[in-house]
Amino acid sequence: MKKGKVWLVGAGPGDIGLFTLKGMEVLQQAEVVVYDSLVGQGVLAKVPTTARLIDVGKRADKHTMxxxxxxxxxxxxxxxxxxxxxxKGGDPFLFGRGGEELELLTVNGIPYEIVPGVTSSIAxxxxxxxxxxxxxxxxSVxxxxxxxRAGKEYDIDFKALVNTKGTLVFLMGIAALSxxxxxxxxxxxxxAMPAAVLQKGTTADQKRVVATVATLKEEVDRQGIETPAxxxxxxxCRLADEFGWYEKLPLAGWKVLVTRPKGRSSRTAEELRRRGAEVLELPSIRTVPLEDQSTLVHxxxxxxxxxxxxxxxxxxxxIFFDELKKAHKDIRSLAGAxxxxxxxxxxKVLEDRGILVDLIPEVYDGESLGEALAVKLHGGEKILLPRARKGNQKLVKILKEQGGQVSDIPTYxxxxxxxxxxxxDREIESDSIDCVVFTSAxxxxxxxxxxxxxxxxxxxAACIGKQTKAAADDYGMxxxxxxxxxxxSLVELVVKIKNR
Known part of the structure; x- marks a missing residue:
């Protein structure tokens, strides 16, 4: 029987850019993921769909388990x-009760590893x-x-803390701020000692209230704050206004949803994050190769x-090149086309395969591709079109009208x-998503x-082309x-939308 193992993984404070490389590597191989409420959505979006999920809640006094x-x-x-x-949100061993979770594993001889996380107290x-x-x-800090704990006095030596003359960071203390x-x-x-409450740091909902120890509670009540903070x-704390940098980024404070095919890395998301957006990458479509590729093989x-x-x-x-290899052929067989x-x-994917493209339309959609290629045709040319089963039929129509003999072959x-x-759906209804980016209809x-x-x-909706925009228009976006x-250009559009 296969022996199991547990990894305690710190998910960091929220921004997926602060999730560690090792944490991501371990997560991608998980068969079971036990997660809590403080794990950032960007990290949750990276949980493999094959993993079984167990939500244990854990936020302040509201524990699911x-x-x-x-x-x-x-x-x-x-x-x-x-x-x-x-x-676990933050780091497993910093008020994350990671030590308690290891005790039972140790007694029962279960192997485990610890993957530290970036703690919110610093980040x-x-x-x-x-x-x-x-x-x-x-x-010192x-x-x-x-x-x-409910019904109990604080077990904190405030006098000792004051005598350190260092920076004090209180986690999970908003309910007891006063x-x-x-x-x-x-x-x-x-x-007059400067003090601050920092809300949902490293996310689009980041907010800070800076005052003094004597006035902080009053200022928080006046400005409002949400947890976690x-x-x-x-x-x-008096350096916050001088050194504050996040809010100066062009997309700071914006939460952007990037839709994409599953398994495809998103440069769009990377560029949006570079400009300060909190980005949710969620695949809205998945491509599945057809089991029967005999038409393509023929x-x-x-x-x-x-x-x-x-x-x-x-x-x-x-898919084309995977099937080409199975047919014991390589790019040399494409020399005449x-x-x-x-x-x-x-x-770019073709270039990675060693193929330089002869034609790309100015506008990246099926109709424009058909029009650009039709100009090159004299009539009678054979055209191989391996693509999705439900492809744009305008492309085929344009090529056939120009005399092209089109082999429209579904491959996925x-x-x-x-x-x-x-x-x-809840994020949209609660106005938590500021913009959704679409790269195809x-x-x-x-x-x-x-x-x-x-x-x-x-x-x-920020759309990459007219067909994509038309699809979004149909739903009243x-x-x-x-x-x-x-x-x-798409990323710059998102910046323009924010500043409109």
Whole structure:
């Protein structure tokens, strides 16, 4: 019987860019994922669809599952021979009760590993321009749990904390903010000592309230704050306005949903994050190669008779070359044909295969591809078109009208996807998503299928081309179209939408 193992993985403070490389590697191999409420949505979106999910809640006093039961779940799943990832917000060993979870595993001889995470106590102040140490202000930092068990007094030596003259970071202490400030003042802290409450740091909902220990509670009540949030006390808090950098990024404070085919990396998401957006990458469609590729294989037998081979997606390219290899052929068999691609993304995948593209339309859609290729035809040319089963029929019509003999061969199906961890419909209805980015009409349809909303008028849609925009228009979305059908133009469109 396969022996199970447990990984305690720190998911960091929220921004997926702060999730560690090792954490991502371990997560991708998980068979069971036990996760809590403080894990960022960007990280949750990376949980493999093959993994079994166990939600244990854990936020402040609202626990879906008691800690003792969580410990038991980890043990039982590992005893079944599973690769178990315990995914925890922040770091597993910093008030994450990771040590408690290891005790039962150790007693029962279950192997485990610890993958540290970036802690909010350091990262959240950093995203707010607050260095927790600075030689001009302090030489130490102290991290304290602000959580107090129901009906019990604080077991905190406030006098000792004040005497350190260091930066104090309280985690899980918002409910007791008044008591914490009172305790520090009673212990002799200067009422004018700078202090801050930092809300949902490293995410689009990041917010800070800076005041003094004497006025912080009053200021938080006036400005409002949401949890999770941390409390920082110390002279370094006065640097926040001077060193604040996150809010200066062009997309700071915006949460953007990027729809894409499953398994395809997104440069769009990378560029949006670089500009400060919190990006949710959720596949709205999945491509499934057809089991029967006999029609394509037959075309390979007469591949030298084709004058053009036309690719309309990266997926189409990959399946084509996978089947070509199975047929014991390589790129030399394509020597007599010219190659057309619908856009730069498809062309890039072809270039990676050693093929330089002969034709790309100025506008990256099927109709424009057909029109651009029709100009090159004299009549009678054989054209091979390996693509999705439900492809754009205007492309074929245009080529046939110009006399092209088109072999329109389906090689894959497009299937709509839905996340079991993130409820996008709720995010849209609560106005949590500022913009949705669509790179094809099929991703629009996949998004609609997966959300099932009655009203899409709340959705602000950034679309890469006219066909994509038309699909979004059909559902009543607030649509915008990039000037060019490129990733850079699409990202700039999102910036323009934010600043409109």
């Amino acid at each position: 008691p800690q003792e039961q969580i410990n038991q779940v980890l043990l039982e799943e590992a005893q079944k021979g599973q690769r178990v990832v315990r995914l 959240v102040p950093a995203y707010n321009g607050i260095p927790v140490t600075h030689r001009d202000f302090c030489s 102290h991290i304290i749990t602000g959580h107090r 008591d914490i400030c009172f305790g520090l003042l009673e212990a002799g802290m200067d009422p 941390i409390i920082v006390v110390g002279k370094v 075309a390979f037998e007469e591949i030298s008779s084709y004058q053009w081979i036309v690719f309309t997606s990266p997926t189409g390219v990959e 010219q190659i057309a691609a619908i856009g730069q993304g498809t062309a 199906d497009t299937v709509y996807e839905k996340s079991s961890l993130i409820h996008i 099929s991703t629009v349809k996949g998004f609609v299928e997966s959300t099932g909303l009655l009203d899409y008028s709340k959705v602000t 607030q649509t915008y179209m990039s000037e060019k059908a490129t990733i850079d």
